[in-house]
C-alpha cells in the first residue's frame with residue numbers, strides 16, 4: 001500500500017514507519033493519522049513483523065505536534081473528533097502485539113511527544129527535544145498526553161511539563177524516565193535496531209503477553225491485574241516456547257524460540 005504522509009517498509013522482521021511531512025516538521029494532520037491507523041491495523045495481523053520502529057523524516061523533527069494550521073479553525077465538535085481520532089490510533093499502536101520503539105530523532109512536541117509515549121520504548125537522539133507546549137496555544141494535550149505522561153514520569157513532573165510548556169532535552173528526558181536511552185544522532189537507528197533485535201531474540205510470545213500485562217494491568221485494580229498476569233503466565237505453558245526455553249536452560253544451551261501472538 002502507498003502512503004502520502006508515511007513511509008513504511010519491513011526488513012528482517014522489523015516494521016519501519018516514518019512520518020513523512022518534513023516541510024511541516026512531520027506535524028500530524030487528519031490524513032496522516034488516518035494513514036497511521038491503516039498501517040497499524042496492517043501490522044496487527046503481520047506475524048512476520050516482531051518489532052516496529054517509528055521515526056520522523058528529515059533532520060529536525062520526530063513529530064512537532066498536531067497540525068496547528070488544520071486545528072486553528074476547528075469547531076468544538078471537530079476538535080473533539082480530531083482528538084478522538086488520534087487517541088484511537090495511538091491506543092491501537094499501544095496495543096500492537098509487537099514491541100514498538102520510537103526513534104526520537106528531533107522535536108517530539110505536543111502530539112509528537114504523545115505519539116512517542118504510545119510506543120513501548122523511546123530512544124532519543126542527542127538532538128531530541130520533548131515537550132507538551134499545548135498551553136502556549138490555549139489548549140491542553142489531548143492525544144493522550146494528560147494520561148500517558150503521568151503514568152511514565154509521575155504526576156508531579158507531568159504537571160510541570162504540561163503547565164509550563166517548557167521543552168526538555170534528551171538528557172533530561174532520560175533523567176526523568178521519558179527516554180529509555182540517548183544515542184548520538186548518527187547511531188540512533190542502529191541503537192533502535194539493536195534494542196529491537198535483542199528483544200526479538202527472546203520468547204516473543206512471552207514478550208507480547210508481558211506488554212499486554214503491563215499496559216492492561218495499569219488500568220485495572222491490583223488484584224484483577226495479578227489474576228490477569230497469572231492467566232497470561234498460564235497461557236505461556238500452552239506454547240512450545242515455554243518448553244523450549246526451560247529445556248534449553250536445563251540442557252545449558254541457547255533456546256530457539258518460534259512462537260508469536
Ligand code: CO8
Pocket residue numbers: 023024025027064065066067068069071078079080082083107109110111112133134137140141142143
Ligand atoms: N503544525 C503545523 N505546522 C507546523 C507545526 C505544527 N505543529 N510545527 C511546525 N510547523 C511548520 C511551521 O509552520 C513551518 O512551516 P512554514 O515553513 O510553512 O512556515 C515549518 O513547520 C518549520 O517550522 P519552523 O519554521 O517553526 O521551525 P523552527 O526550527 O523555527 O522551530 C519548532 C521548530 C520549535 C518545533 C516550531 O516549529 C514549533 O514551535 N512548532 C509547534 C510546536 C507545537 O506547539 N506543537 C504542539 C502542537 S498542539 C498539539 O500537538 C496538541 C495535540 C492535541 C490536540 C487536540 C486536538 C484538537
